[in-house]
Structure formats: C-alpha cells, structure tokens
Amino acid sequence: MHIADQDTGNLGANAIVAGSAGIATGAAMSAKMRGSKQIAVCFFGEGALGQxxxxxxMNMASLWKLPILYVCENNQYNEYTHYRETTAGDPVARAQAFGIETASIDGQDVGVVYSTMLRLAERARHGEGPAFIICDTYRYHGHHVGDINRSYYRSKQEEEEWKSKRDxxxxxxxxxxxxxxxxxxxLAKIEKEIRLEIETGVQFALDAPYPDPSEVDLHVYA
Ligand SMILES: Cc1ncc(C[n+]2csc(CCOP(=O)(O)OP(=O)(O)O)c2C)c(N)n1
Known part of the structure; x- marks a missing residue:
C-alpha cells in the first residue's frame, strides 16, 4: 500500500484518509511557483469526502488556480458503509461550491477516464486551475485482508454483477x-506481457533492501 517512487513523480501513498489531498496540493503549489508546467494528480476514496x-x-487550489486534479475513486463503500449513508447531497456539488471544474464519470470505462483526464490535465497545465473528478467504480475484494465475510454490508449478487457486467x-x-x-x-498476448511486468515489479520490491534506519528523519522538516 505505502509505495512511493519520487523519481517518476509518485510522491507516495499514506494511511491518512484525505492525507494525499494536502500533500498533492502542496506539490501543485510548488509546480506553479517553479513554473515547471507539472501538474499534481491526487487519488482518494469517497471516504475522504468527509474530511x-x-x-x-480545494479552496486554496481554486483561489490560486493550482495545477491539480482531485480524483475521487467512488467504489461505493467507505470500508463497510455505503457512501450514501455517510455523504449528504451530490459529491460533485462540494467542489462546485469552490468554483472548481467537475466531472462525474463511469470509472469502469477506460476510454471515458482517459479522455476526461486528458482534457482536465491540459486545462490545469495551461493555468486554468484545478478539477475534481468522481469516477464510479467498485472494490471486488474486502477493504482489508480480514474483510472476508462481506454479506452483512453487501450481497454476493451485487459483487458478481460488477464483475461480470462492468469489469x-x-x-x-x-x-x-x-x-x-x-x-x-x-488480447491474450497483452495480458501475458502485463502479468509478467507486474510479477517482475513484485519481485523487484521483494528483493529490495530495507531502508537504513538512518533515513528515518530524511526530508522531515521541524
Ligand atoms: C483520518 C483517518 N480517519 C480514519 C481512518 C480509518 N479508516 C481507514 S480506511 C477508512 C474508510 C475509507 O473509505 P474510502 O476512502 O471509501 O476507502 P475504501 O473503503 O474504498 O478503501 C477509514 C475511516 C484513517 N485511516 N484516517
């Protein structure tokens, strides 16, 4: 879960719900101040809408026209609770209140995700400010490895429908x-190549040395 690769612009995941929004907005501000033409893209679950x-x-990003895309992956459940039980109103209205451009899309449709992101990334890159995108999607498995019996919060039939009809x-x-x-x-060839790429990545991670304890306060400013 907590991977980072700063050489390729991945600033890292973290366990704080909505934490990435603060980090990514800082990165967008840095890009703007440096005039680097970079943009920040921040991914979070719909649970973050309560933070x-x-x-x-989002208020700062709109005021300062920061180059950032806030991407909410709405997989319908905040852990074990349907988002409709935790989130009032229309989620995109929350970004619209700040004058932020929004899009509400089918996150299962690769083509729609690609064209929407391309359009909003170009817009941000040209100084037109942030955007907020809600991608409707689904989590096939549990929230964590122990979340095996999910029947108390959703049906098997619902899971099967997403897998068979909307994968x-x-x-x-x-x-x-x-x-x-x-x-x-x-298609089989593509799948084989991608599986190999993933297996190679996993092996690379397993073989990587643990960080040296001396790195614990690296980049910590206090
Ligand atoms: C600030 C904060 N509060 C509470 C938690 C505990 N927590 C972990 S995941 C989660 C729900 C997140 O929901 P969502 O963003 O929809 O993620 P998903 O369930 O889809 O993985 C909560 C409350 C946390 N990690 N951080």
Whole structure:
C-alpha cells in the first residue's frame, strides 16, 4: 500500500484518509511557483469526502488556480458503509461550491477516464486551475485482508454483477474486439506481457533492501 517512487513523480501513498489531498496540493503549489508546467494528480476514496482537509485545500487550489486534479475513486463503500449513508447531497456539488471544474464519470470505462483526464490535465497545465473528478467504480475484494465475510454490508449478487457486467478490462477488451482492433490472440498476448511486468515489479520490491534506519528523519522538516 505505502509505495512511493519520487523519481517518476509518485510522491507516495499514506494511511491518512484525505492525507494525499494536502500533500498533492502542496506539490501543485510548488509546480506553479517553479513554473515547471507539472501538474499534481491526487487519488482518494469517497471516504475522504468527509474530511475537512479536502475542503481547505480545494479552496486554496481554486483561489490560486493550482495545477491539480482531485480524483475521487467512488467504489461505493467507505470500508463497510455505503457512501450514501455517510455523504449528504451530490459529491460533485462540494467542489462546485469552490468554483472548481467537475466531472462525474463511469470509472469502469477506460476510454471515458482517459479522455476526461486528458482534457482536465491540459486545462490545469495551461493555468486554468484545478478539477475534481468522481469516477464510479467498485472494490471486488474486502477493504482489508480480514474483510472476508462481506454479506452483512453487501450481497454476493451485487459483487458478481460488477464483475461480470462492468469489469473495466472486460469492457475495453470487448470494445477492442468489436472494433476489430484486437482479436483473442492479441488480447491474450497483452495480458501475458502485463502479468509478467507486474510479477517482475513484485519481485523487484521483494528483493529490495530495507531502508537504513538512518533515513528515518530524511526530508522531515521541524
Ligand atoms: C483520518 C483517518 N480517519 C480514519 C481512518 C480509518 N479508516 C481507514 S480506511 C477508512 C474508510 C475509507 O473509505 P474510502 O476512502 O471509501 O476507502 P475504501 O473503503 O474504498 O478503501 C477509514 C475511516 C484513517 N485511516 N484516517
């Protein structure tokens, strides 16, 4: 979960719900001050919509036209609670209140996600300010490894419907086949290559040395 790769611009995940919003907004401010033309993209679950930090930083980002995209992956459940039981009103209205550009999209549709992100990233890069995107999606598994019996908060049938009817990989594969861009064989090859890439990445992580204890206060400003 807590991976970071600063060489490629991944500033790291953290366990604080909405914590990434503060970090990413700081990064966007840094990019703007340095005139680097970089943008920050911040991913969080819909559980973060209940955190005050998000609203403090969206206010700043709008006022200062910071180059940042706030991407809310709405997988419907804040841990074990449906988001409708925790989140009043329309989630995008919360960003609109700050004068932020918004989009509410099907997060299972790779094409829609790509074109929306491209448009809003270009907009941010050209100094037109932040955007807030809600991507509707689903978490197939539990919130954590111990979340095995999920029947007390959602049905098996609901899980199966998302997997069989709305899986993003199946949808994009179906579209590629339908448009005769790729056949079964080509798709199988892509899948094999990606599986290998992931396995190589996992092995790289397992083989990596633990950080030296002397690094514990590296980059900590106090
Ligand atoms: C500030 C803070 N409060 C509470 C928690 C405990 N907590 C961990 S995950 C979670 C719910 C997050 O919901 P969501 O963002 O929808 O993530 P998902 O359940 O989809 O993984 C909570 C309350 C936390 N990590 N940070």
């Amino acid at each position: 005050g930090l998000l609203y403090e930083v 993003p990989l199946k949808l994009v594969a179906g579209r590629l086949k339908g448009q005769k861009i790729a056949d079964e064989k080509a």
